[in-house]
Amino acid sequence: MQLMEVSGGVCAAKGFKAAGIHCGVRKKAGKKDLALLYCDVPAAAAATYTTNKVKAAPLLLTADHLKGKTLRAILANSGNANACAPKGYEHAAACCKAAADALGVPEEQVAVASTGVIGVELPVSPILSALPKLAESLSAGGSHLAAEAIMTTDLAKKELALRFELDGRPVSLGGIAKGSGMIHPNMGTMLAFLTTDCAISPEMLEKALVSSVKKTYNRVSVDGDTSTNDMCILMASGKAGNAPITGDGPDFDAFCQALDHLNTYLARSIAKDGEGATKLITVTVKNAGDEAAAETLAKAIAASSLVKTAMFGADANWGRVLCAMGYSGAAFPADRVSVSFRSAAGEVAVCQGSAGLPFDEGLAKQVLSEKEVLILADVHDGDASVTAWGCDLSYDYVKINGDYRT
Numbered sequence: 001m002q003l004m005e006v007s008g009g010v011c012a013a014k015g016f017k018a019a020g021i022h023c024g025v026r027k028k029a030g031k032k033d034l035a036l037l038y039c040d041v042p043a044a045a046a047a048t049y050t051t052n053k054v055k056a057a058p059l060l061l062t063a064d065h066l067k068g069k070t071l072r073a074i075l076a077n078s079g080n081a082n083a084c085a086p087k088g089y090e091h092a093a094a095c096c097k098a099a100a101d102a103l104g105v106p107e108e109q110v111a112v113a114s115t116g117v118i119g120v121e122l123p124v125s126p127i128l129s130a131l132p133k134l135a136e137s138l139s140a141g142g143s144h145l146a147a148e149a150i151m152t153t154d155l156a157k158k159e160l161a162l163r164f165e166l167d168g169r170p171v172s173l174g175g176i177a178k179g180s181g182m183i184h185p186n187m188g189t190m191l192a193f194l195t196t197d198c199a200i201s202p203e204m205l206e207k208a209l210v211s212s213v214k215k216t217y218n219r220v221s222v223d224g225d226t227s228t229n230d231m232c233i234l235m236a237s238g239k240a241g242n243a244p245i246t247g248d249g250p251d252f253d254a255f256c257q258a259l260d261h262l263n264t265y266l267a268r269s270i271a272k273d274g275e276g277a278t279k280l281i282t283v284t285v286k287n288a289g290d291e292a293a294a295e296t297l298a299k300a301i302a303a304s305s306l307v308k309t310a311m312f313g314a315d316a317n318w319g320r321v322l323c324a325m326g327y328s329g330a331a332f333p334a335d336r337v338s339v340s341f342r343s344a345a346g347e348v349a350v351c352q353g354s355a356g357l358p359f360d361e362g363l364a365k366q367v368l369s370e371k372e373v374l375i376l377a378d379v380h381d382g383d384a385s386v387t388a389w390g391c392d393l394s395y396d397y398v399k400i401n402g403d404y405r406t
Helices: 057-068 088-103 124-136 143-149 202-215 250-272 291-303 305-312 319-327 361-368 395-402
Strands: 004-006 016-021 034-049 070-080 110-117 158-166 169-178 191-196 231-236 280-288 338-343 346-352 372-378 384-391
Touching (some): 016 143, 034 124, 034 143, 034 191, 057 070, 057 088, 070 088, 088 110, 088 124, 110 191, 143 158, 191 250, 202 231, 250 280, 338 361
Parallel strands (some): 280 372
Antiparallel strands (some): 158 169, 169 191, 338 346, 338 372
């Protein structure tokens, strides 16, 4: 199947419009803080959510609405998480109703999401006042505005659209995401909103999303913290005109392939934009006994603070890689591991049979000084391979989070 990158983000798919404005939730004037995504028909919808037991009110309300398996709109604000906050559910419901009224759609077909500071009451009045204007500004060119409006400490917008063919018809798939800190998801990501015009049943949409999330967002770690607000929503308008996907088969496989490509891109973008990060770290564990072991090992390496700091310092301290593998809980032959580091500057093998190899420290420094670094661990125990993503841990991470609220 041929995948083509196209413009449009979440508006590339037929039936979708988006918008983003500054309403006043965020103190900085002009900083967009309210996003709206709208579909002109009831869209099949599915979502994944954080496994954190402390869940934000918007997430709980959205999960309730998604029991109907269709959505018309998503409203999201940045600057305030509306989590563990006074009147949280009440405020989320009020925002949902205001959005529904502005769009002329049923309340139960509107999802709401929030991101920002936890424990502070959501200033709901600016949102309610801005909704008529926000709804009026919806456009097929509004994806980048919505992507900007959901950013918090993000330094870069995360947005992509793809086009491929199903049943002889062009199908589009797009997404926007936000995430920079408090990222160690066990569902999806900080926030990700995905759209497609593929004709697909809600049940198969959910199956595709759950499978894709496991292989993409759930293999990212910036700082080891799982947020209270993590949520990923996928909407399908069905306007591409393909034969509806209602079960397994080649068309479903092709859709899943495209969805994995989109989510991998967004997941990597989140890792690359980690708070204070200077480089993207990719971890591949290969030849593991099974996928579960490979995933556990790769995620442990990517999440290790000591591995992250070594990458920041361009220090080939491979013992930290083996250490993380050893406490991961995965079963593997601890005496067979090989480790190497690779980047655009070359590759250096540093460990074989779980013992150190002589290597050129100068070359290792060059390899680890690149903006993207691959840590490759071969456990010589089978044929399973898994890739996870993370970033280095710099001084700036502490600076950013030391006074984030104040």
